[in-house]
Amino acid sequence: MHIEKIHLRNYRNYETLTLDFSSKINVFIGENAQGKTNLLEAIYFMAIGKSFRTSKDGDLIEIEKEGAYTKLLLCKNNGQEKRIEIGLDRLKNKKCKINGVPLDRVAELLGTLNVVIFSPEDLQIIKQGPSQRRDFIDGDLSQITPRYHHILGQYQKILKQRNQALKMKQFRRVDLEPWNTQLVHYGTEIILSRREFIKGLSILTRLMHRKITREKENLKLIYESSIPMEKEESAQEIKARFLRDLQGLEAEEIKRGITLLGPHRDDLEFEINGKNVKKFGSQGQQRTTVLSLKMAELELMKKETGEYPVLLLDDVMSELDEHRQKDLLQSLKNIQTFITSTSMESMEKIDEMNLYEVRGGKIKILQKSVS
Ligand SMILES: Nc1ncnc2c1ncn2[C@@H]1O[C@H](COP(=O)(O)OP(=O)(O)OP(=O)(O)O)[C@@H](O)[C@H]1O
Ligand SMILES: [Mg+2]
Numbered sequence: 001m002h003i004e005k006i007h008l009r010n011y012r013n014y015e016t017l018t019l020d021f022s023s024k025i026n027v028f029i030g031e032n033a034q035g036k037t038n039l040l041e042a043i044y045f046m047a048i049g050k051s052f053r054t055s056k057d058g059d060l061i062e063i064e065k066e067g068a069y070t071k072l073l074l075c076k077n078n079g080q081e082k083r084i085e086i087g088l089d090r091l092k093n094k095k096c097k098i099n100g101v102p103l104d105r106v107a108e109l110l111g112t113l114n115v116v117i118f119s120p121e122d123l124q125i126i127k128q129g130p131s132q133r134r135d136f137i138d139g140d141l142s143q144i145t146p147r148y149h150h151i152l153g154q155y156q157k158i159l160k161q162r163n164q165a166l167k168m169k170q171f172r173r174v175d176l177e178p179w180n181t182q183l184v185h186y187g188t189e190i191i192l193s194r195r196e197f198i199k200g201l202s203i204l205t206r207l208m209h210r211k212i213t214r215e216k217e218n219l220k221l222i223y224e225s226s227i228p229m230e231k232e233e234s235a236q237e238i239k240a241r242f243l244r245d246l247q248g249l250e251a252e253e254i255k256r257g258i259t260l261l262g263p264h265r266d267d268l269e270f271e272i273n274g275k276n277v278k279k280f281g282s283q284g285q286q287r288t289t290v291l292s293l294k295m296a297e298l299e300l301m302k303k304e305t306g307e308y309p310v311l312l313l314d315d316v317m318s319e320l321d322e323h324r325q326k327d328l329l330q331s332l333k334n335i336q337t338f339i340t341s342t343s344m345e346s347m348e349k350i351d352e353m354n355l356y357e358v359r360g361g362k363i364k365i366l367q368k369s370v371s
Contacts, residue, residue: 030358114309204296
């Protein structure tokens, strides 16, 4: 898939912007604070329905404006065109449309425009706590299988209610059984999806990493499921274990008033040549791990959805060394890519691109790709 056109009105520092893109590589050069990330954010926003930088939609509206409007035209590989529109209003919920048809829920956007974003903050996937890694997994899975997003929402709802029930049980008799059944039902589905996803991602990440490190390093992804698994347990087996362990924890849960078991406590571990990357990896190894992961994400999404997603590279080229830059660019042959940078350095290696200049919320095209 590729984005043909974008239109923004009162979005961040863009008063009005209308732009055409190349279906291959698009490079945006500009000084700090000119609107480069804002543009990538707008694209991401139309894929996911929220920003990767803020949870407050109001931040996306140009200061002192009442509302904002974003639109893009997407072309699928089969030639089908999709128009995505989002209207933002400071006083109302956002409104999304696909091909002019209003969506009941923002989540219905998922699966139309798929994106993978790679920015310097992605290092946090390795460095930060488990919730960043769960978000990473959930983000990808929600794009690949919109149903996953729904199940996850259901699970979170039950989890919240169960935590409330646990707090009540501290003071009076409450039957936890109905909560347990539902938690285990949705939780098991999440665990199974994550296990499958990580299995696929792990194979691809390992391949990418071996290539990037010239066969020197073996990168392994390990799903640290909250429900311990030794083999390919069936849904029934996971459910039984989940329920049994949950019952065993009841006294402790009531004491603490929270749910202690379930996929809300899952984690993902990275190992290079048998050593934990978070604890023992060098800065460079951590960065390369994220690069391998991102490249694997592209391939996995292609495998699962039949099309490459759109790739957003925010300010990452200059952080990679020469041969990593080359590896990355080489793997982008059939992927529409948006690259931002403060300088032209390391962009010279790209032979075919649309080149744009970003300055103060305005974008000028400097060079158009011939294809
Ligand atoms: N809601 C808003 N209304 C108006 N301007 C905004 C809004 N939100 C952010 N900005 C402005 O957008 C600019 C930042 O844009 P952006 O983050 O895209 O910069 P950038 O070009 O990516 O810079 P850098 O190279 O530092 O990453 C800032 O000048 C900021 O004040
Ligand atoms: Mg930026």
